[in-house]
Amino acid sequence: MKQEILTQFPWPWLPTLALVIFFVFFIGLLINVSMRSRRPIFDAAETLPLQEAQKFGEKL
Amino acid sequence: MSKTELHQPMETFAYDDEIVKQFSLATIIWGGVAFLVGIICALQLADWHLNFGLSWLTFGRLRPLHTNAAIFAFGGNAIFAGIYYSTQRLCKARLFNDTLSKIHFWGWQLIIVSAALTLPFGITQGKEYAELEWPIDIAITLIWVVFAINFFGTLWRRREKHMYVALWFYIATIVTVAVLHIVNSVEVPVSWYQSYPVYAGVQDALVQWWYGHNAVAFFLTTPFLGLMYFFIPKAANRPVYSYRLSIVHFWSLVFIYIWAGPHHLLYTALPEWAQTLGMVFSVMLWAPSWGGMINGLLTLRGSWDKVRTEPVLKFMATSLTFYGMATFEGPLLSIKSVSALGHYTDWIIAHVHGGTLGWNGFLTFGMLYYLVPALYKTELYSKRLANIHFWTSTIGILLYIISMWTSGITQGLMLRAIDSTGKLVYPDFVETIVRIAPLYWIRAFGGTLFLAGFLVMCYNLYKTWQLAPKNQKQDLYQAPALSKAIPADDNNSGPWHRRLEGLMPAFSILVLLGIVLGSAIEILPTLIVHTYAPANSKVAPYTPLELAGRDLYINEGCYNCHSQMIRTLPEDVLRYGKASLPEESMYDHPFQWGSKRTGPDLARVGGKYPDLWHYRHMLDPRSVTPNSIMPVYPWLFDDKTDFAILTKKFSVMQSLGVPYTDDEVRTAPETARAQAMQIAQGLSADSPIKGLEDKKIIAIIAYLQRLGKNPELLNAAEKSEAQPAPEVQ
Numbered sequence: 001m002k003q004e005i006l007t008q009f010p011w012p013w014l015p016t017l018a019l020v021i022f023f024v025f026f027i028g029l030l031i032n033v034s035m036r037s038r039r040p041i042f043d044a045a046e047t048l049p050l051q052e053a054q055k056f057g058e059k060l
Numbered sequence: 061m062s063k064t065e066l067h068q069p070m071e072t073f074a075y076d077d078e079i080v081k082q083f084s085l086a087t088i089i090w091g092g093v094a095f096l097v098g099i100i101c102a103l104q105l106a107d108w109h110l111n112f113g114l115s116w117l118t119f120g121r122l123r124p125l126h127t128n129a130a131i132f133a134f135g136g137n138a139i140f141a142g143i144y145y146s147t148q149r150l151c152k153a154r155l156f157n158d159t160l161s162k163i164h165f166w167g168w169q170l171i172i173v174s175a176a177l178t179l180p181f182g183i184t185q186g187k188e189y190a191e192l193e194w195p196i197d198i199a200i201t202l203i204w205v206v207f208a209i210n211f212f213g214t215l216w217r218r219r220e221k222h223m224y225v226a227l228w229f230y231i232a233t234i235v236t237v238a239v240l241h242i243v244n245s246v247e248v249p250v251s252w253y254q255s256y257p258v259y260a261g262v263q264d265a266l267v268q269w270w271y272g273h274n275a276v277a278f279f280l281t282t283p284f285l286g287l288m289y290f291f292i293p294k295a296a297n298r299p300v301y302s303y304r305l306s307i308v309h310f311w312s313l314v315f316i317y318i319w320a321g322p323h324h325l326l327y328t329a330l331p332e333w334a335q336t337l338g339m340v341f342s343v344m345l346w347a348p349s350w351g352g353m354i355n356g357l358l359t360l361r362g363s364w365d366k367v368r369t370e371p372v373l374k375f376m377a378t379s380l381t382f383y384g385m386a387t388f389e390g391p392l393l394s395i396k397s398v399s400a401l402g403h404y405t406d407w408i409i410a411h412v413h414g415g416t417l418g419w420n421g422f423l424t425f426g427m428l429y430y431l432v433p434a435l436y437k438t439e440l441y442s443k444r445l446a447n448i449h450f451w452t453s454t455i456g457i458l459l460y461i462i463s464m465w466t467s468g469i470t471q472g473l474m475l476r477a478i479d480s481t482g483k484l485v486y487p488d489f490v491e492t493i494v495r496i497a498p499l500y501w502i503r504a505f506g507g508t509l510f511l512a513g514f515l516v517m518c519y520n521l522y523k524t525w526q527l528a529p530k531n532q533k534q535d536l537y538q539a540p541a542l543s544k545a546i547p548a549d550d551n552n553s554g555p556w557h558r559r560l561e562g563l564m565p566a567f568s569i570l571v572l573l574g575i576v577l578g579s580a581i582e583i584l585p586t587l588i589v590h591t592y593a594p595a596n597s598k599v600a601p602y603t604p605l606e607l608a609g610r611d612l613y614i615n616e617g618c619y620n621c622h623s624q625m626i627r628t629l630p631e632d633v634l635r636y637g638k639a640s641l642p643e644e645s646m647y648d649h650p651f652q653w654g655s656k657r658t659g660p661d662l663a664r665v666g667g668k669y670p671d672l673w674h675y676r677h678m679l680d681p682r683s684v685t686p687n688s689i690m691p692v693y694p695w696l697f698d699d700k701t702d703f704a705i706l707t708k709k710f711s712v713m714q715s716l717g718v719p720y721t722d723d724e725v726r727t728a729p730e731t732a733r734a735q736a737m738q739i740a741q742g743l744s745a746d747s748p749i750k751g752l753e754d755k756k757i758i759a760i761i762a763y764l765q766r767l768g769k770n771p772e773l774l775n776a777a778e779k780s781e782a783q784p785a786p787e788v789q
Contacts, residue, residue: 018319022315022316025311026312030308042304053219056538
């Protein structure tokens with residue numbers, strides 16, 4: 001009976017496809033974020049939560 | 061500020077902190093309710109007398125109330141408080157619309173009250189973490205849309221071009237929860253307080269656990285990660301450790317999490333490829349989860365001394381530690397051989413509560429310790445009390461999870477123990493309950509300590525509020541308007557992700573694509589196949605009385621303690637009978653496979669005991685099974701079955717594809733009464749029991765006696781397994 005059910009799902013390659021899609025995406029992402037030229041921008045982004053809006057009446 | 065921003069006109073605005081105060085208060089109130097109901101449930105498992113024989117207080121009805129209160133009332137309000145506070149500051153803009161904020165707040169509280177007024181009274185869909193009936197489902201959708209408009213509207217109006225990582229997590233939460241809720245809630249109403257989902261059996265199992273696990277992912281993980289990425293740097297006054305890591309962490313988490321649902325269904329009747337998919341992606345999920353944990357913990361480098369002295373950081377650092385523990389344990393439990401031991405046992409309960417109490421609870425407490433003093437412009441009343449809270453609750457969590465690890469592994473090993481002759485060492489399920497029952501007291505004590513610590517926090521925050529200066533003026537802020545141009549000295553030549561962050565719609569669409577791709581590959585193949593049964597299937601749909609009994613089974617929450625899925629494991633087959641076949645639940649809207657065995661599996665209980673046994677068992681379980689911890693159900697013997705509604709129920713089931721004829725639909729009440737009379741007369745023949753033919757107990761007996769009784773189907777399955785497998789095309 002199990003074999004009969006499985007014949008209705010002839011997609012044993014689906015997990016493999018999912019893994020291929022993920023790894024292509026992931027490696028591309030790693031390459032992009034690893035480039036040395038991006039460092040100053042990343043340093044600025046890291047501090048965003050610490051940059052409060054200026055209170056009204058405060059001088060810069 | 062960049063040169064461009066310096067040339068923009070300054071705009072004056074005020075943050076809406078009133079809504080944050082409201083959501084924070086709601087978090088505290090509902091947290092108390094959720095923890096208290098949890099302790100009641102824990103005590104009921106330790107001592108069944110604490111069900112008090114009251115229908116609205118039984119474990120089966122209270123447990124869904126606890127899970128909904130903990131996740132959506134406590135967790136939900138905490139998320140909204142934190143998101144609204146942090147989003148305004150990260151965007152340097154007031155929330156999009158004050159009226160939408162009010163609708164969001166009061167609408168969400170009304171949904172929670174609706175849950176409290178329905179679940180204890182048996183009004184439930186019977187789907188875990190999605191028990192609320194269809195009118196409340198619609199309300200959830202509407203309020204979620206209000207939240208989305210308010211959030212995305214604030215992003216649209218922001219004065220800070222770049223969307224900080226916390227905002228990505230909030231976007232992922234809002235987009236994915238909407239998809240999950242809508243897809244999982246497709247149901248056809250029978251009445252104002254009952255509906256049947258369009259999915260059944262295997263398909264419902266897959267959709268439900270795609271929803272269930274991603275409710276954990278995108279309601280209990282991603283928004284809290286967003287809050288973590290904001291509040292830890294704020295409290296430590298340190299920048300986040302690594303922006304690179306946050307990009308990789310975010311996209312990996314969002315992509316991988318959506319595939320993990322099938323790890324709840326290992327060794328079941330789910331197709332093998334779906335089980336493998338769930339397992340592999342669940343194990344892979346360890347990496348991005350720990351990436352987030354590492355990013356959060358290493359943000360504290362250089363300020364570890366503050367973790368010792370500041371309650372906010374103490375709670376948040378500990379929450380990340382529990383997060384790391386839970387996200388290692390989860391992938392471990394997803395491995396098939398580990399799941400074979402741990403599934404259906406208290407090990408899963410330990411895993412859940414390590415995550416919810418440790419990660420979600422402690423992060424929320426840390427956030428509240430930050431927010432309340434900040435919102436009321438004062439200092440925390442007592443750091444000493446906060447420390448007492450921390451240690452009391454931490455010890456409570458440890459007692460909880462250690463007792464449940466012990467209970468789960470003990471029970472798992474006992475249930476799978478087979479002697480040298482091939483027989484079960486512990487053939488009676490209740491033998492395991494006798495062994496682990498003392499641990500239920502320890503778990504209840506641990507939960508009580510957690511609540512005690514929480515109450516200390518409530519007192520501390522109340523005194524903090526009392527100390528706040530009265531008649532505070534609203535602070536005004538200034539920030540330059542966002543430039544619509546992207547000049548050369550801005551990040552026009554920056555990395556693609558940096559530019560993407562500034563494009564909120566594109567970012568949101570990419571997140572949607574990521575989760576929809578995973579969902580589609582996982583679910584669509586199962587949904588496309590209309591039936592799992594061959595053309596000559598021997599499965600008959602439920603009779604009217606059996607369907608009435610099944611709905612009562614759902615109303616009483618029996619699925620909280622009993623599974624109906626015999627796994628393809630020797631210990632399951634030896635104990636309960638042949639492994640469950642997919643077609644046996646093909647007409648179950650919703651499926652009843654269950655996720656926990658506090659009592660034995662019921663998939664093949666039909667015909668195992670006479671009707672009189674079931675009668676006595678529901679009246680007092682101890683009369684047939686000494687040492688049982690099951691509650692008593694006296695109201696089933698007084699309350700009458702609603703026969704009249706069976707026509708409507710059959711009609712809805714027919715519309716969902718169950719092969720009832722029009723005649724069967726029309727005569728459903730009469731057919732049910734006839735079958736009920738037959739069962740009642742059988743009981744009268746064997747005992748002095750009289751006059752039960754219209755009572756609910758008869759419907760329940762009819763349903764239970766039906767479970768697993770498909771002799772032709774099982775014989776056909778045996779013959780099929782004996783033959784060589786056909787070639788797969």
